[in-house]
Amino acid sequence: MKIITTLAVVDPDKCSGCKTCYAICPVLAIRMENRKAVIDEGHCFGCNNCEQRCPEYAITMVSRSEPRVVEIHVNRFHPDAILDLCISAKFHPEQVVCFCTGTRAGEIAAAIMDGAKTPEEVSLKTGARTGCKVLCIAPILRLLYAAGITPQKPDGIQWCGNTPTLWDISAETMAKYASHGFCFDLDKNFLEANLAYELGKGENCKCQKRP
């Protein structure tokens, strides 16, 4: 769940039109007009990304008069479908994927089932990736690809592409580095055991019955 308490505001006199903010906003709330950045107030998730990277210090964060809450309700979707998508991306539905907003894999799956086809649309529906902007892009992309979606890149550098997982590392590579303390096999066993823990389908699906 994301509680939006702030809003980015551009000082047009300072804005040089460099497009940095436009290229990194995780919810595409910024457009360029007459070579100046314009922020859609209703759309801004208060993530500070633009404010932190503007080379001209033209953006400030201000308090919103009313906080806005963004969340997706997982129970709108069939638990088995959520579970199937999470498991195919090797996530437990209750696994936290965004540490700032506390968004769990099941919520990302729900956003995808609700029509999100890009990380930006996932963020709009869940609030994920609007805290630190760093830690949760890989799981979001993993879940989108697992749903058979090849997300279309925005006109910016919001994200680059899917990245490898432990399950993609070849046995040969694992063997080559086995003695260096990476513990690939042990980690794989550990993650798979925990993925399976308490999981089942339908009647047995304990994780989906939690509040």
Add this chain to the structure above:
Amino acid sequence: MSKTTLMPMQPRVTQYGIAPENLKMRAVDLAGMTSILVKELFPGIPDPVYPGNEVSVIREHATAAISKVDLSKIKPGDSVNILGSHHGFTLLGGEPYAEVLRTVRDIIAERTGTQDIRLRVGVGLRFRESEEYIKRFELDKYFDGKAEGIAPVDRPIVIETEIGALYGLKKAYDAKWIIHTHNSDVREVHFHRQVDRILKPFGMSYARIETRSTYHHNLGPRGANFIARAIFDSPLVQEKFIAAVILQVSPSGIIGIDADNDIYRQNERITVESLNHYGRLVRLLNKIDKCIAVIDCPGPIPYTFAGGLIFANFLSANVDPFDLDLPLTPYCFFAEMAYNRQGQPRFPGVPPINPSMKAVINNYSFKGYPSSFFAEQTPTIVVGNEMAKLFESCPQNPEYMKHAVVSKDLESAVKFAQKIGDTDQIIVFDGAEGGINVSESLRELMTSKANEVSEEVKQDLMPKWLRQRNVSNRA
């Protein structure tokens, strides 16, 4: 401040913290506080070269260390990026690391004849932090305007690695050559587990969001450390890499500079050194049965310092974080993701956040790191409305204050924490140099356990730690 306490690190002006004038009282000024020097606990840890000498000693050590490094590939007119991280500036006020960067610059210019030398400093989750350090230490002037902070959302460069495409920061790699400039303190052992620690910035400070997220989600709690090696071994980095210059740190301060063209050889040396020096202090934290932790340092919560360790080391001190047989440390993102909505682990084998920590008082720290989990897991008291407002305004901490209470002043916070924790043992994370500010009772406990810990590390743990990393003690 009593005569027996150590000077805490001074608050500083930053966009990530409260104004220094709003910090009303330091923990070191609480009644009954004293300190314990790392050297008193572990006389075998080498004397630091800094503090204790002028900062020029850092230049002397760096010059001597780099004199053994081959810089012959760099020709006049070539571009060179000196790569650094914000981490280095958090050590002992930042001047030692700044001096390393200046010295590296001067030596490259002098020995190679090139003038196109740039400084690129990576950050964690506070994207302007390195920019603040660059200004504070006037490195922009020193580097003729060619010093920049680089953030994980900045322009990417694709790095093809043995395990597939990963993404670096274009500005880190936009020179013909790179010099990696880092620090060796144990710091994030909860993440890196002292595996390829010296290489970590290749997968983090110099990397884009996709790579950092891969580290924390995709490869497992120990396997994640392969990311940095995969990037370092990539054709892109191998083509550019000249050498690594490492500020060698022990819990008592800076002990030297290690420079080498062979990063793996260097990593082995530093692994042995760190396990030996930091291993003891980390294990000593394990012997604290109960206490109150006071955060009172210019840094985000997990990166506040006591005796050269960080608060995150204390969060995980109930286990041996160096032991690679243990899948998870109590605090790392692979552990945090394993908690359910009620704040309980979803499966067995998730070690709890250090239960000896009965309460945490947040007197002074920075925003800009996801910390709600810490407040959810341990009773937390935030001192003053300014600090509470700071955390409430942070997009990375929307729920931190939901789990914390606010106290009017530090003394009332301590009284309240003592009631919750039923203990007068206090440890302060305030960045004091060479030792730890503690209460009398905790000083007694730590002193009484130090020998036992030293023996345990020497006899049992070092051999195991080294074996697990395939590192020999002669490295």
